[in-house]
Amino acid sequence: MSHTCIIVEDEPLARSLLENYIQKVPYLTLLHAFSDPLKALEFLRENTIDILFSDIQMPEITGITLLKILQKKPLIILTTAYSEYAIEGYELDVLDYLLKPITFERFLKSVEKASLRLNNPITTNLPEKSSPEVTTVVNISEGVQPFIFVKDGTKLVKVKLNDIMYIEGLKDYVSIFTPQQKIVSLQTLKSLESQLPDNQFVRIHNSYIVSLEWIEAIQREKVQIGKVFLPISDTYRKAFKDFIDKG
16 A cells, blocks of 8 residues: 655755655655745645654744644654654654664664554554553563553553563653664653562663663673663662672
8 A cells, every 4th residue: 555755854965865765665655845844834734645754953843843733644754863852752643753864774664664553543542641651561470471561652562571671761751672673652761660570670870771681791881782782880880780699
C-alpha cells in the first residue's frame, strides 16, 4: 500500500536528502516538499496526507507551532539537529523523532514504523487523557517472564524485563534499549527505576540504569554492554560494587 507524504524543511540540503530517501522507498509517494511552513499549512488544510516530515526550527513559524495549528494531523515525523525538542514533540503525539544528520537506516526504521501504524490502525480504547508517565509493571510467577508497559508516543509498548539491556535518562524522558529496538518514553529515570526489580537492575550514573544479565565486562570506570561502554559515576560506584558482589 502506498503512503502519501510531504516534507516541510527550510534547509535545501536537508530537504534534498529527505527527498532522496523517500524516492528509495517504493511505498512512499512524495506530494510536495515545502521550504515555507506557511505554504505547507495551506496545503494541509486542503489536502489529506499520511505522513508529514517536518523540521522544527524554521522561519516565521516553527514545526512545533505548525503541529499545534493543524486540526487534522497526519502521522508526524520530526527532524531537527537539537535533541532538547524531543520532549515537546512526544507531548504532541509525534510518531518519531529523527536527529540530524539522518542516516537512511534510521529514516527507514521510522518509515516502517509509520507504515505499520497506517496498515494496522490502533483500535484499543485507551484513556484520552492518560498521564505521559505511564509505566505498568506486571509481575508474573510460575516461570513466565515479567514485563512492563511503557508509553512510546501515542501507544503503550510491552517490554520484557529480560530484554532490557540498559536505560538512558535525559531530563524528563528515558530511552530503553533492547536488542530489537530503542523505546523513548516521557518519564523520569527515577520514576522508572522505582518500578524495576532491584536484584536485576542497578543505577550506575545519573543518566544510566543497567541490567546485570547484559553486562559483558567492567573496565575501570565503565560497564560494557555489547559494543556500548557506559560510565560509572563516583556517586553510584560503591552501590554498584555491592550489587556486583551480591550477584
